[in-house]
Amino acid sequence: VELVESGGGLVQAGGSLRLSCAVSGGSLSDYNMGWFRQAPGKEREFVAAKRWSGGDADYADSLKGRFTMSRYNANSTTHLQMKSLKPEDTALYYCAAVSWRNYDRLLRREYDYLGQGTQVTVSS
16 A cells, blocks of 8 residues: 655745545545644654544644544545644645554554655644
8 A cells, every 4th residue: 555645835824734645545435634844853752543434533632623524535635724823834745554453543643554644734
């Protein structure tokens, strides 16, 4: 399974970005999907996750209300809509996947598959 992120870039504080993750080599419906991020000098951080079956996503407490995760099994894509961005949101954002049995691993920042990341930089 290969995960390829896109949509990162440079944005001013208060702006928005939409990240995308394209999944190939497997069926998206077999996987729970998530997003992590890692800023320079910091540990990888959980951002959001969504079950293979859909339903509400889980978010890091500090990001609720600003980030929205969606997934489209038919198109093998998942997205992270980010609004009201802050300089502290600057990080490398990764798409992650775990098998449908193991959703909680995403909440622990564990994964079976991880993309190469897309850089998000928020200027003040």
